[in-house]
Amino acid sequence: MTAADPSAPSTSPRPVDGEGKISLTLHVNGREEHLRARPHHTLLEVLRNELHLTGAREGCGVGMCGACTVLLDGRPISGCLLPAALAEGHELTTIEGLEGPNGELHPIQEAYVEHTGFQCSYCTPGFILTTKALLEERPDVSRDEAKAYLAGNLCRCGSYVKILDSVMDARDRLRGG
Amino acid sequence: MAAAAAPMRVPGMLDANLRVRGRVPYAMDLNVVGMLHAKLLRSPYAHARIVSVDASRARALSGVRAVLTGADLAERDDIYPYYGPIFRDQAALAMDKVRFAGDPVAAVAADDADIAQAALELIDVEYEELPAVFDVDAALAAGAPIVHDEPPRLGQTFADIIVRAEADTNICNHFKLRKGDVERAFAEADHVFENEFTSPPVQHVPMETHNCVAWIDAGIINVTTATQMPFAVRASLAEIFRVSQAKVRITTPTLGGGYGAKTYTKVEPIAALLAQAAGRPVRIHLTREEEFVTITKHGVKIRMKTGVTNDARIVARQSTCWFNTGAYADIGPRLIKNGGYATGGPHDIPNVWVDSYAVYTNLPPAGAFRGYGVSQAAWAYETQMDMIAAQLGWDPLEFRMKNLLEDGQAVMTGEDMFDAHFKELLGSAAERIGWDSAEQPQRTGSKVRAKGLACIIKGTVTPSTSTAAAKLNEDGSLQILSSAVEMGQGAETALSVLAAEGLDLRLDQVSISRPDTDVTPYDQGTSSSRNTYSMGTAVRMAVGDIRTQLLELAAAELEASPDDLELVAGRVQPRGVPDKSIAYGDLVRGSRSGNLLANGVYASKGGLDPETGQGIGSVHWHQAAAAVEVEVDLDTGKIDLLKYHAGVYAGRIVNPVQAELQTEGNIAFGLGQALFEEMIFDGGQLQNGNLGDYMIASMEDMPKEISLGILEHIEANDIHGIGETSLPPAMPAIGNAVYRATGVRITDLPITPEKVLRGLRARAAQESAE
DSSP, X not given: OOTTOTTXXXXXXOOOOTTSOEEEEEEETTEEEEEEEOTTOBHHHIIIIISOOTTSXXXXXXXXXXXXXXXXXXXXXXXXXXXXXXXXXXXXEOGGGSSXXXXXXXXXXXXXXXXXXXXXXXXXXXXXXXXXXXHHXXXXXXXXXXXXXXXXXXXXXXXXXXXXXXXXXXXXXXXXX | OOTTSSOOOOOSOTTHHHHHTTOOOOGGGOOOTTOEEEEEEEOSSSSEEEEEEEOHHHHHSTTEEXXXXXXXXXXXXXXXXXXXXXXXXXXXXXXXXXXSTTOEEEEEEESSHHHHHHHHTTXXXXXXXXXXXXXXXXXXXXXXXXXXXXXXXXXXXXXXXXXXXXTTSSEEEEEEEEESOHHHHHHHOSEEEEEEEEEOOOOOOOSSOSEEEEEEETTEEEEEEOOSOHHHHHHHHHHHHTOOGGGEEEEOOOOSOOTTTTSSOSSHHHHHHHHHHHTSOEEEEOOHHHHHTTOBOOEEEEEEEXXXXXXXXXXXXXXXXXXXXXXXXXXXXXXXXXXXXXXXTTBOOSEEEEEEEEEEOSSOOBOOOTTTTHHHHHHHHHHHHHHHHHHHTOOHHHHHHHHBXXXXXXXXXXXXXXXXXXXXXXXXXXXXXXXXXXXXXXXXXXXXXXXXXXXXXXXXXXXXXEEEEEEXXXXXXXXXXXXXXXXXXXXXXXXXXXXXXXTTOOGXXXXXXXOBTTTSOOBOOSOTTOIIXXXXXXXXXXXXXXXXXXXXXXXXXXXXXXXGEEEETTEEEETTOGGGOEEHHHHHHHHTSSSEEEEEEXXXXXXXXXXXXXXXXXSSOEEEEEEEEEEEETTTOOEEEEEEEEEEEEESOSOHHHHHHHHHHHHHHHHHHHHTOOOOEETTEESOOSTTTSOOOOGGGSOSEEEEEEEXXXXXXXXXXXXXXXXXXXXXXXXXXXXXXXXXXXXBSSOOHHHHHHHHHHHHHHHHHO
16 A cells, blocks of 8 residues: 555544654553653553553563563563554553552462562563463463463573473462462 | 571572562663663674764764764773773774674764664764684684784783783683693503584573663762673773772662673773763663674684593593684683683593683674583583593493592692582483483484483682671661672572571561672672672671671670570570570660671682693582483484483572572573574674574473482582583583484584484485495
């Protein structure tokens, strides 16, 4: 489709301010957030730089490592790949949104604590959010299935054995086992 | 002594709750008011003269606050813009020429990262490309282009190395080891084997890339940086800015991984120079692509000659190691010592001769990497052990057992081995995977299974220094001031345990600082698997001093001899008389000192003779073994790891969970280097410098069954570092298993499916020719 295509839907670009930024409204962890960002800014950049939610972290910048994982309508996505504007109208969950109202740990977080499913923990928020999506999708997931599902999250410290232990324990906790 | 009757056990990490919330702050999470963002313009050429740099258009861009080029730095005499732990051969920005593709030539600080990036594109650099060298053979050939044609700028160096830079060559340093008489031993040996082994450069890939924030405040140069060595960075910046070390303050939060990448100075000089130029705080945060060209593991070629007798005794070994140290020396001149002597292996070999070279090339600089040269050495000797065994029809396990060091035998650096556990480690590893020398490879369809073994020795940096301070507060709580860097290995937890048990306190009564060179005492660095042992010793010394002070204060109060008192749960009491106990806090208040203060200084002795490499190579020797069962698909060459046993000697295990995590981490690290990790260069250009093209181990790459044998020996009253120890055996154990499965002997890492298939075809061709 080219710009000259008469059948193209009208694209009315949003007004850009003096800094080249547009207005955005994001729904993050149950709250509506109004902010300004440049059109090319990724969801990860906006979460970190504008909303100061620093649990999502850049690891590779190309969607390969999973350290920037956030949930978009419950599904794990790479925050480093998604232009922030495309996240409008979706429910976003970051690691900061997993805690209870009084800071209680989510059962998945409890499981990661119990098994020490981390070392430097840079990748941990991404793993925990991917685990959440996994267990919502497949509450009875097997260890091997979990391994395959989580293979898109990289942990250079190599804490994989205990991460997997954490995931299996989280499954049991959420099943009420 | 009541305290530490039984070692305290702690589950996991003390700040686990913060870590699973994503709320542990890294350096990159720090925001300083008015902070600018920096970007670096890097050379596209591997070797070129910088003819001119025109940054005028970048300087004019709105939002740009500072632009620096090499010429800007060169013309200033108030700074000395060079760094490097041994040679000051790396400039904060390239001056006269660039020496690798990725060498920074200009830097911009701007209001935001977008502006800084846009400004880079407005900088015009004219280069005159120069002939370049990428591998050690080319670098050492007659008439080779010289990477550093300027006279070497030696800084204050290390007690444990001799620098032998050879003028007008690319040899950056040469380490020698001479033990016994190898020539005679080779002449007398029944069999002599000579082979060549190579390991490629790989990258550490810490999930958190190098980053820091620098600002200058009231004449103090402040840098919050992701480093394993805050004091090395401080010394470096003091030298660069020509100020005293007291005018530089380095603070270090927790790291998102290090693995050696974050040793010594990296991005801090340019950040601080920009902060000075802009008069504002500056953040620099490398992209993953930049991280790949910031520091690497050394690619190495090792030629190894080993002589054995008919009764399977190793009598001589001669190794020549060429470590490709890249464009800047970093710690390469020292690493070649460890990598060089390590080729002697964990065996009782009476005659050893080593020449180990660090060679400059036009690749990104190579430096410390988990294993510190020992991985490359172990890949050579543990592969060759199996080659010898195969050739002479010996069982690889028995051959090793016959030669592994025992207490009282001389290690390669000449000192007597003590607290040796090699045989126990290797023996139990073999047992755990069901090693049987008579076992034939198990074939099912196109897949064939077999097992492999390896056993290694590794030193820890010697001599070395760690210091700590302890403060006992008037509520009886204990603060430890230490510059240990928490990078995921659990340093803070381990040190808290050692501190708490020294005074019989609960862990929640103990706090441990993060490094702040204005406040926390000196530490050489968190590296070399040394922290729990070295800093742990310093902490225990400081706490021991506090303990003595408490006993003396209580003795005066209770009119008793300190020898008749004991420390129980935060109180001092006459032995067995809790009714008369006094709380620590009451003793502190009674002393009117505000707090009890004490220092601990750990400084190990040792070092090697520069001509013979004999002396004290390590205060104690780290020991590990691995046993693995692989399954190789003969149609595709694909290698799966079925079983893996990692055995490592720990002395005392301070934190069992963390010990397991580090050992499991070494398996992940090791299998990646065994099977697929390799930085691929073409004409000095990195071809796979991103995580789309460069694979690191994922969960699915892990061996299907893993067992750990973390050997504890409390009676030895010693703590052995295990951060790196179980890594080096991984690669040769896997290679040896692949050989037993396929008959294909790979001597150049990594062991890719392509190499296996090529080997299988070559074997098939050879067999049909016979």
